[in-house]
Amino acid sequence: MFRLNLKIALRNLWKYKGYTAINIVGLSIGLASCLLIFIFLKFQLSFDKSEEKKDRIYRVVSSWIYPEEEFFTSGVPVPLAPAMRNDFSEFEKVAAVRQGGGILKVKNEGGNADLKLKQDIFYVEPQFFEIFKIEWLSGKPEQALSQPNMVTLSEKTAAKYFGNWKNAIGKSIRYNNKADYKVTGVFKDFPENSSFPFEVVFSYASFAEKDSKAWGWVTNRSECYVLLKEGLTPADLEKPLKQFITKYYVEKSPAQEKHYFQPLSEVHHDSRFGNYRYKTMPYKELIGLSVIGLFLLITACINFINLATAQAISRSKEVGIRKVMGSRRKQLIWQFLSETALITVISLGFACVLTELAIPKMESLMEANVSFHLFSEPVVFIFMLILIVVVSFLAGLYPALVMSGFSPALAIKNKISSANAGGLGLRKVLVVAQFAITAILIIATLVVVRQMGYMREKSLGFDTKAVSIVNIPGDSLSRLKYEGLRERLMQQPGVRQISFASAPPVSTDNMTSSFRYDHRADDEKIQLNLKKADEHYLKTFNLPLIAGRGLSKSDTLKEFVVNEQLLKSLGVKSPADAIGKTMSLGGKDRTIVGVVKDFNNLTFKSAISPIAIYSDKKDYNTMAVKIDTKEMVLIMKAVETEWNATFPDHVYEAQFLDENILNFYRTEQVMGVLFKVFAGVVIFISFIGLFGLVSFIAAQKTREIAIRKVLGASTLELVKMLNRSFLWMVLIANLVAWPLAYIFVSKWLNGFVYRIEISIWPFMIAMVLSVVITLVTVSLRSLKAASTNPIDALKYE
Numbered sequence: 151m152f153r154l155n156l157k158i159a160l161r162n163l164w165k166y167k168g169y170t171a172i173n174i175v176g177l178s179i180g181l182a183s184c185l186l187i188f189i190f191l192k193f194q195l196s197f198d199k200s201e202e203k204k205d206r207i208y209r210v211v212s213s214w215i216y217p218e219e220e221f222f223t224s225g226v227p228v229p230l231a232p233a234m235r236n237d238f239s240e241f242e243k244v245a246a247v248r249q250g251g252g253i254l255k256v257k258n259e260g261g262n263a264d265l266k267l268k269q270d271i272f273y274v275e276p277q278f279f280e281i282f283k284i285e286w287l288s289g290k291p292e293q294a295l296s297q298p299n300m301v302t303l304s305e306k307t308a309a310k311y312f313g314n315w316k317n318a319i320g321k322s323i324r325y326n327n328k329a330d331y332k333v334t335g336v337f338k339d340f341p342e343n344s345s346f347p348f349e350v351v352f353s354y355a356s357f358a359e360k361d362s363k364a365w366g367w368v369t370n371r372s373e374c375y376v377l378l379k380e381g382l383t384p385a386d387l388e389k390p391l392k393q394f395i396t397k398y399y400v401e402k403s404p405a406q407e408k409h410y411f412q413p414l415s416e417v418h419h420d421s422r423f424g425n426y427r428y429k430t431m432p433y434k435e436l437i438g439l440s441v442i443g444l445f446l447l448i449t450a451c452i453n454f455i456n457l458a459t460a461q462a463i464s465r466s467k468e469v470g471i472r473k474v475m476g477s478r479r480k481q482l483i484w485q486f487l488s489e490t491a492l493i494t495v496i497s498l499g500f501a502c503v504l505t506e507l508a509i510p511k512m513e514s515l516m517e518a519n520v521s522f523h524l525f526s527e528p529v530v531f532i533f534m535l536i537l538i539v540v541v542s543f544l545a546g547l548y549p550a551l552v553m554s555g556f557s558p559a560l561a562i563k564n565k566i567s568s569a570n571a572g573g574l575g576l577r578k579v580l581v582v583a584q585f586a587i588t589a590i591l592i593i594a595t596l597v598v599v600r601q602m603g604y605m606r607e608k609s610l611g612f613d614t615k616a617v618s619i620v621n622i623p624g625d626s627l628s629r630l631k632y633e634g635l636r637e638r639l640m641q642q643p644g645v646r647q648i649s650f651a652s653a654p655p656v657s658t659d660n661m662t663s664s665f666r667y668d669h670r671a672d673d674e675k676i677q678l679n680l681k682k683a684d685e686h687y688l689k690t691f692n693l694p695l696i697a698g699r700g701l702s703k704s705d706t707l708k709e710f711v712v713n714e715q716l717l718k719s720l721g722v723k724s725p726a727d728a729i730g731k732t733m734s735l736g737g738k739d740r741t742i743v744g745v746v747k748d749f750n751n752l753t754f755k756s757a758i759s760p761i762a763i764y765s766d767k768k769d770y771n772t773m774a775v776k777i778d779t780k781e782m783v784l785i786m787k788a789v790e791t792e793w794n795a796t797f798p799d800h801v802y803e804a805q806f807l808d809e810n811i812l813n814f815y816r817t818e819q820v821m822g823v824l825f826k827v828f829a830g831v832v833i834f835i836s837f838i839g840l841f842g843l844v845s846f847i848a849a850q851k852t853r854e855i856a857i858r859k860v861l862g863a864s865t866l867e868l869v870k871m872l873n874r875s876f877l878w879m880v881l882i883a884n885l886v887a888w889p890l891a892y893i894f895v896s897k898w899l900n901g902f903v904y905r906i907e908i909s910i911w912p913f914m915i916a917m918v919l920s921v922v923i924t925l926v927t928v929s930l931r932s933l934k935a936a937s938t939n940p941i942d943a944l945k946y947e
Contacts, residue, residue, distance in 0.1 A: 170493065173454055176838040177497035177545075180450030181537060182504035183831045186512060187443040188533050189505075190824070194431045196343045197418035202283050203377060206242075208384070208411040210234070210374040211423050215406040216675055221662065224423040225370040226409070228362040229398075231275070234376065237394055240387055243377040245278035248357050249426060250371070252326040253623070253800050254350065256311045265311060268621070268801040271325070271350045272426075273357040279337075281377045282346070288319050289335025300353040301325075302335035307349040323350075326625065327799050331356070345417045345425040365398055369661070370424065376411070384411050402672070421817075428658070435821050438898070442828045445587045447541070449832050452580045453839030454490070454545035491542040498534060515820055578879055581840065585883030586890075588836045589916045591829035593891040594898075596912040598822045601899065604906050605815055611749025612655050613692035616782060617807040619654055620773045620793065623800045629767055635796045636773075642788050644781025649690035650770040651683035654807055655749050658814070665762070666734035667720055676719045678735070679751055679759040682766040688746065690774050697725035698744035705767040707735070711744040716760035733762065740764070750904075753814045757903045774807075837927050844872070844931040855938075865937060872932035873925060880924050884917045891916075 198204060210230065214221045231246035238244070249272055256265040279291035286294075287305060294302050301323055308315035311323070315336045322330045331352060340346050354360060378384075391409060399407045412420065421430045622628065636648045653659045662677040687693070688700045688711070701711055710733050714725065722728050725745035732739045748758050777785045786804070793802050812819070855868055892908065899905045 172838055172841065173493050174497050174500065176453045176835045177450050177494060177541065178500035178504060179831055180446050180453075180835050181494075181498050181501035181541070182508070183446045183828055184443050184537065185501055185505045185530075185534070186508055187439055187446075187824075187828070189509075189530070190512065191436055191440065191443075192529065193343060194418070194436055198343070198345055198414050200341065200343075201414065203281065204414050206378040206380065207281055207414040208376050208378060209414065209417055209423075210376060211410050211412050212368055213408045213410070214677060215408060216677065221677055222422040223368060223370050224425065225368045225372050226374045227365045227368055228359055228372055229365060230409075231374045233398060234374065234394070237397070238376075238387070238390055240379055240382050240390065241376045242379045243277045243281050245275045245281055245375050246273075246354060246360075247275070247278060247373045247375065247426075248273040248354070248371060250352075250357075254311075255324040255327070255799075257322070257324075266799075266801060268803055269350055270347070271352055272348050273352045273354045273360075274348070275354040278375065281375055284340065285338040287315060287336045287338065291335065294335030295351070295353040296355070297353060298355045299329060299331050300334045300356070301331035302337060302351045303333060304339045304349045305336055306339050308333070308336045325352075326623075328625070345427055347427050366401060366664075373426075384413075387411055429816070431817060434897075435817065438821070438894075439824060442591065442825070442832075445591065445832055446828060446835070447544075449584050449587055449835045449839065451541060451545040452584045453835050454493075454541075455580060456839045487542060490545055491538065494538050494541045494545070498538060502534075515823055578875075581876075582879050582883045582886065584836045584839055585880055585920060586887040588833050589884050589887035589920055590891045590894065591825070591832050592916040592919060593887070593912045594895055595825045595829040596915060597895040597899070597906070597908070598818075598825050600906050600912070601902065602815070602818060602822050605818075605902075605904075606812070608904065610656055610811070611693070611747060613776075614656075614808045614811060616777045616779045617654070617691065618775045618777060618786060618789065618804050619807055619810065620775060620789065620802070620804040622650070622771060622773045623797055624768070624771050628797060628800075629770070631796050632767075632770070632773075635792065638792055639775065639789060642785055644778040644785040645789075646776040646778060647686060647690040648776070649684055649686040649774045650767070651687055651772055651774060652681065652766075652769045653772060654774060654810070655681070655691055655693065656751055656753075656807075656811060656814075660751065660759075662759075663735060668731045668733075669739075674720065676716075676760055678716070679761045680735075681751075681761060681763040682769045683763055684765055684767075684770070687763065687774075690776050693749060694747045695744050696747050698729040698742070700744055701763065701765055702743075704765040707738065707740055707764050707766055709741050709743045709764065711746055711763040712742055713746050713758070713761040714748045715758045716762065717745065719760050735762070735764075755902050833923070837923055840876070840924065840927050841931060844876070844928050865933065869929055869932045873928050876924050876928050877921065880917070880920050884913075884920065887916070888913050 201207060209224065210226050212223050212226055228246070228248075231244055234241065235244040249270065251268070251270045254265075254267050254269045254271075256267075258264050274295060276291040276295045279286075279295075289302065291302075294300060303311065303315070303318055305315050308318040312318040312321060318333045318336055321333050323333065324330050337351075340348050378387075391411075395407060395409065412423065417423075417425050418429075419431060419433050419436075421432050424430060622632070632650055636650070639645050639648055652661075661680045663680055665674060665678045666672070667674055681687075683701070685701045685703045688695065695711075696714070698711070701709060712728065712733075717725060717728050728742050728745055731742050733742055734740075746763070751759050751761055775785075775789055790802050790804070858868060858871075891913070895908060895912075899908070
């Protein structure tokens with residue numbers, strides 16, 4: 151029976167080659183898109199899932215609650231980890247991690263040049279590797295990370311530094327030209343879907359500030375992970391956590407300090423806190439992509455149904471004869487379902503090829519090593535089987551029920567009407583749904599593209615063009631060379647200005663602090679964002695002063711320049727009123743000498759912070775070089791040459807500020823590209839479905855068209871007649887889509903403090919675009935039907 155059904159299915163597919171080709175093309179593209187979305191979702195949802203104890207691992211995160219807002223950070227005070235280890239009996243293990251970075255030098259024993267690299271490093275307590283199970287190729291963490299000046303490497307890094315990981319053991323690595331660290335262990339590379347990009351791990355005992363008691367100082371470079379004892383839940387930690395906060399946060403503060411235990415499963419998905427990879431993918435983005443995948447599947451199935459029912463009339467005699475010969479309805483249903491399944495399997499084969507071709511593009515887009523393995527990964531294989539079953543039944547069941555229900559007498563006499571062939575009304579509902587999905591995606595894509603364009607073009611309040619951010623070493627010897635380097639570079643004709651600072655105006659590297667204004671009794675109830683910079687900072691970034699003057703030359707904290715937002719938060723009405731007032735930071739009073747116009751110091755997802763700029767040379771780690779755009783390439787080469795001559799023991803590293811800023815919106819960029827691609831796919835599939843429905847109606851109206859032509863109707867009038875009903879469907883679909891699209895884009899835009907206003911234009915463009923494509927598609931098909939010779943349709947009547 152199976153062989154017979156297969157043989158009949160193949161014959162029918164070959165007989166109706168045009169419909170078969172359209173179905174396979176539509177389904178192949180739809181299924182390939184679904185596979186790509188599944189691979190993307192699978193990768194994003196797999197982060198940190200391979201950990202054996204993942205359900206008991208938590209990250210301690212922090213927040214400060216002020217009267218008007220709450221600040222979040224993944225960082226914790228340095229003394230928190232040992233205090234929790236001592237105070238919480240509920241924890242099996244507690245481990246502190248501190249991120250750092252600098253120059254690593256490896257002596258080459260083969261006579262070649264020594265290896266010199268700028269590298270992120272991590273100070274890690276041995277307990278971390280008891281919480282997270284990573285295979286060690288050599289050494290054990292409890293010994294390899296037990297003493298100062300010990301370093302362990304990932305397998306890939308050890309091979310890069312020493313040729314082979316086995317050669318690394320016992321060798322020395324010099325860090326920042328200060329101390330030598332002995333390689334005491336090598337561990338397997340952390341997987342790509344891990345939140346920990348650990349390649350060079352120093353013993354936590356080597357961290358100079360490990361014994362700090364500063365509970366009020368927090369940076370996102372310091373994190374703490376805990377392993378909960380078996381049988382306990384986060385609810386069991388609420389009471390001891392309150393006692394812990396009361397015990398250690400004894401200093402009076404305008405903010406309420408809080409800590410949370412964040413499950414490991416949320417580290418990659420909670421953008422409030424971030425992680426060491428500086429990449430997060432919120433669940434709402436993944437849900438949005440899942441919805442698009444569902445839309446793709448629905449449109450592909452609707453497309454198939456419309457094409458299948460369009461064939462129903464032409465296959466009515468076949469059904470009638472088979473029923474007369476004794477075929478039961480159940481057998482006919484299975485026959486039609488097997489045809490659908492065969493098309494789905496063939497389409498899936500083409501979809502796998504398309505997916506393989508698209509994978510490299512996805513890897514480039516995601517900046518990750520995503521692999522597509524058909525048989526080595528059972529989950530993908532199972533998903534493909536589910537796709538075959540679901541698509542076969544969704545797309546094939548309704549046409550199978552319709553065609554198997556034909557009356558043999560009517561079918562043989564060729565008297566099957568549109569009502570018998572599945573109902574034109576239902577097909578219209580399906581096409582309206584298809585058009586509505588298409589309109590929603592067109593609107594959403596237009597809004598996403600506009601918002602991304604707005605973020606690229608909106609002024610941040612300072613000059614971002616042609617500003618190169620060059621990393622500089624911060625040791626005491628290097629600091630003596632800053633001014634000499636600046637003077638030599640300023641002599642280059644294309645260099646406009648140079649400034650040394652802790653960070654550019656907009657940066658992910660932000661420090662905050664409490665402060666006191668104008669000798670008030672208590673600290674202010676806001677957190678102050680700190681920018682450390684020299685006297686050239688305002689000119690380099692073109693930050694406009696609205697009152698007072700800029701910073702005078704100084705190596706240490708001497709005076710402040712503040713922004714408008716700070717004065718608004720303090721209730722100071724006029725910028726001039728703040729000039730000459732004092733501000734206390736770290737117990738030291740300094741004078742406010744200038745007020746700058748507000749500028750964005752974070753992404754457009756966050757409001758402008760109260761900011762204070764002051765000088766502190768020991769914390770400068772970047773050099774901003776403002777360059778003439780006409781001389782950009784030559785000047786950058788000259789900067790690199792001069793930099794290397796000044797700091798020969800360090801590694802030159804530079805990036806343009808506007809490129810840095812775009813990287814802040816990497817998640818939105820990825821989602822924007824995916825939206826555009828998959829929206830285009832849905833549009834393509836939808837209008838293949840439209841072609842199917844036009845073909846069905848044209849086949850139904852063959853004799854009507856012929857009679858109208860005999861009675862004098864022109865081809866143009868016949869085309870108008872066929873177009874009219876479809877235009878109504880387009881308009882109805884857009885009316886259905888508009889409120890749904892508005893809700894979706896409104897929620898997405900709510901994630902941005904600075905955002906575009908939703909206008910009528912994306913909705914109108916979606917309607918006009920769908921109308922134009924409908925007119926073109928329907929007109930081309932109906933023109934062919936209207937141009938046929940009426941004798942061919944009427945000669946048998």
